Amino acid sequence: MASGRSNPDANVGFVFLYFYGLERRLMLDQAADEHGLIVAEVERLRHTYQKSYSVDRYAGLLLDAAKLLQPGRRCYEDEAPVGRSDYELPFSVRLAVGQLLADGKQIPWNWMHAWVLNDPQTSLRTVHSRAEKELSELFRLRFEKKYPDGFRLSAPKARLRWSYRAASGSFHVDLQSKLGDLPDVASLTGPSNKMREILDGCAGELEGYSRYLGRRPDGRGSLQALSMLPAELAQSADGGEVRKLREWLDGVLATGPALVESGELMTRLAIDANYGKVAVRSCADVLQRFHVALMPNPRLSLQLPKIGQPFVLYRCGSEEIPDSEIAPFRLASLALTFAAFVAHADSALSAEESKRLVDMVQAAPGLSDRGRLDLGAHLRWLQAVPAEPAALRSRLSVFSAEDRHQLGLVALSAAAADVSVHPAEIKALQRIYKMLGLNEDGVLSDLHSALASPVGLTAIQIAPATARGFAIPKSPDTQNKPGKPGEIHLDPARLKHIGESTQRVNEILSKVFIEDEAEAEAEKATAEKVRQPPAAIVVDHDKAGFDGLEVRYKGFLAELLTRPEWTRTDLDMLARAHELMTDGALEAINEWAFNQYGDALVEDGDPATIQSYVIGQSATVEHV
Numbered sequence: 031m032a033s034g035r036s037n038p039d040a041n042v043g044f045v046f047l048y049f050y051g052l053e054r055r056l057m058l059d060q061a062a063d064e065h066g067l068i069v070a071e072v073e074r075l076r077h078t079y080q081k082s083y084s085v086d087r088y089a090g091l092l093l094d095a096a097k098l099l100q101p102g103r104r105c106y107e108d109e110a111p112v113g114r115s116d117y118e119l120p121f122s123v124r125l126a127v128g129q130l131l132a133d134g135k136q137i138p139w140n141w142m143h144a145w146v147l148n149d150p151q152t153s154l155r156t157v158h159s160r161a162e163k164e165l166s167e168l169f170r171l172r173f174e175k176k177y178p179d180g181f182r183l184s185a186p187k188a189r190l191r192w193s194y195r196a197a198s199g200s201f202h203v204d205l206q207s208k209l210g211d212l213p214d215v216a217s218l219t220g221p222s223n224k225m226r227e228i229l230d231g232c233a234g235e236l237e238g239y240s241r242y243l244g245r246r247p248d249g250r251g252s253l254q255a256l257s258m259l260p261a262e263l264a265q266s267a268d269g270g271e272v273r274k275l276r277e278w279l280d281g282v283l284a285t286g287p288a289l290v291e292s293g294e295l296m297t298r299l300a301i302d303a304n305y306g307k308v309a310v311r312s313c314a315d316v317l318q319r320f321h322v323a324l325m326p327n328p329r330l331s332l333q334l335p336k337i338g339q340p341f342v343l344y345r346c347g348s349e350e351i352p353d354s355e356i357a358p359f360r361l362a363s364l365a366l367t368f369a370a371f372v373a374h375a376d377s378a379l380s381a382e383e384s385k386r387l388v389d390m391v392q393a394a395p396g397l398s399d400r401g402r403l404d405l406g407a408h409l410r411w412l413q414a415v416p417a418e419p420a421a422l423r424s425r426l427s428v429f430s431a432e433d434r435h436q437l438g439l440v441a442l443s444a445a446a447a448d449v450s451v452h453p454a455e456i457k458a459l460q461r462i463y464k465m466l467g468l469n470e471d472g473v474l475s476d477l478h479s480a481l482a483s484p485v486g487l488t489a490i491q492i493a494p495a496t497a498r499g500f501a502i503p504k505s506p507d508t509q510n511k512p513g514k515p516g517e518i519h520l521d522p523a524r525l526k527h528i529g530e531s532t533q534r535v536n537e538i539l540s541k542v543f544i545e546d547e548a549e550a551e552a553e554k555a556t557a558e559k560v561r562q563p564p565a566a567i568v569v570d571h572d573k574a575g576f577d578g579l580e581v582r583y584k585g586f587l588a589e590l591l592t593r594p595e596w597t598r599t600d601l602d603m604l605a606r607a608h609e610l611m612t613d614g615a616l617e618a619i620n621e622w623a624f625n626q627y628g629d630a631l632v633e634d635g636d637p638a639t640i641q642s643y644v645i646g647q648s649a650t651v652e653h654v
Contacts, residue, residue, distance in 0.1 A: 038078055046088075049088065053198070054196070054198070054200075056099075057194055068096075069096050072093055073093065076089035076093075090122075092197075093122075094121045106127070108122075110126070111144050112144075112162070119145070119150075125190065125212070126141055128190050128213050136182050137181040137183060139169065142181050143169050143170070143225070145222055146225035152229070155233065157236050157240040161236045161240045164259065167266070168260060173225075181225075186214065186218060188216075188217055239259055251271065252271045252272075254300065255269070265319070265320075279317075279322055283322065288343050288344075289341070290341055291338065291339070291340050292335050292338065293305075293338065296313065299317070310334055322345060323404065324344075325408050329356075330356060330359055330360065330363070331408070340415065341411070344407050347400060349400070351398075365394075367412060370409075371461075375454040384413075391405045434466040437466055438462065438463055438466050441463075456477075459477070578625070580618065582610065583610070583622075586605065590604070590632065590640055594642070596640065597638075598612075598637070623644055631645065
């Protein structure tokens with residue numbers, strides 16, 4: 031008493047001696063003018079000595095009884111109890127729910143949460159205490175989604191009865207007259223079973239987050255913790271790292287989509303992995319928590335930026351592009367890549383060509399507003415990073431000649447969106463055909479066939495050598511329409527027709543993009559492997575180094591890794607020494623690296639760059 035009744039280490043017997051006086055004054059004497067003061071003091075004692083189960087239990091019972099001493103009080107307007115306090119459903123929950131049913135109201139989430147949490151049939155695990163705040167909020171979101179108007183329950187026949195028995199055992203107070211005629215839900219099991227399904231589902235989603243907090247108790251609010259939260263909770267997450275990233279994103283995207291270099295992005299997002307598809311997917315997952323997307327996107331895009339190249343970051347909704355739109359998006363993005371490559375053929379992108387590319391985004395069939403938003407971001411990236419169709423060679427060359435010809439027609443349809451095809455664009459198309467392994471001489475004949483197809487176009491006319499380009503006659507319904515000299519016209523209806531007739535191309539592209547769960551797990555395993563410190567490679571040409579690569583290329587690859595760069599002359603000499611064709615060997619190695627690690631190992635050029643970081647190996651190789 032001399033210490034102010036606030037010493038948490040005081041003998042609990044002395045605490046109860048003081049408590050006995052409070053309960054007698056409140057319940058037996060019913061001193062109405064002291065009601066508020068006594069309740070506040072009991073709450074203080076309960077908090078101070080919360081480690082004592084006895085103090086917590088008896089103080090809770092007294093506080094519940096005190097509510098009945100206030101006529102007309104609706105206990106369901108109070109805060110619902112948090113956590114489990116006893117091995118039976120607390121009287122406060124039974125009272126609040128009973129009053130709700132008596133008043134003809136549906137039960138809100140907080141009282142259903144308190145009900146299921148205190149149900150003796152509910153097994154509480156570590157996640158319920160370690161992530162208590164997050165679990166409660168996730169339960170609220172899931173409950174309100176399923177029961178937006180509250181949980182409807184018919185009042186049971188059982189009636190609520192209660193009397194207060196003093197902790198001292200010296201008196202007993204019958205409170206039935208103050209309780210009134212209320213239904214008692216203590217014996218019901220159906221409602222709590224339904225709530226338990228929601229609670230268990232929420233707990234399961236937070237298990238990984240809970241384990242992370244177990245390893246790092248101070249990790250709440252970190253970006254790594256954020257990535258483990260369900261999307262609904264991530265939006266309201268707070269913490270030093272989260273606030274810092276949110277402020278950075280707000281600044282970068284203040285005026286709209288922005289370009290961010292790949293290395294800076296991984297640093298900002300604290301991605302601890304070698305650059306590649308796995309790391310980019312982690313970036314996309316973190317950004318999605320802030321309703322921000324990046325493009326190229328590993329879920330949608332055929333190629334990712336190289337190290338040092340930028341991504342496009344842009345605001346988006348909480349939902350990603352639906353699966354039903356992925357095939358149309360991939361086809362449209364491939365057409366945009368080809369069109370951008372052709373448009374840059376003369377080393378300059380005119381205003382008319384830029385408008386044509388924008389119109390292609392708007393006219394792409396089968397896309398919702400979100401799909402067009404993503405496609406527009408892809409165009410923004412193509413404008414910042416010159417299109418390199420050759421980078422797709424290793425992934426597209428695996429198709430049959432017929433399939434590759436269909437992809438060539440996609441490039442032609444992109445070029446044919448204009449009313450004139452210039453010689454430089456013809457050369458660009460020929461390069462695309464060469465990249466696809468098609469006959470370059472077939473460009474003109476295929477272009478003629480594409481433009482002569484029954485979509486309102488007439489045959490192509492080859493202009494004299496003095497002409498600026500190859501003029502394509504206008505269709506009869508546009509002959510008399512005025513237009514500025516040299517203006518590029520786009521027919522959205524024709525583009526729509528082209529898009530709707532490319533089911534075959536969608537099927538082809540689906541072969542490239544199919545990723546099942548097994549592949550995703552393999553990528554994660556690879557990511558873990560490449561995080562290990564690099565070590566020198568010991569290669570036996572007759573043994574299975576570089577798993578998955580054909581034996582004849584292993585020795586060649588082993589020597590490639592001895593230098594960061596190779597001139598074309600040295601590459602040719604090395605290939606001849608191994609009895610290989612240079613281009614074929616490099617293509618096979620890049621295809622293997624892409625399948626194994628998600629990126630090309632050899633960057634074409636003179637000199638060619640060996641990106642040894644892709645396989646996480648040192649450039650020092652010893653031969654056995």
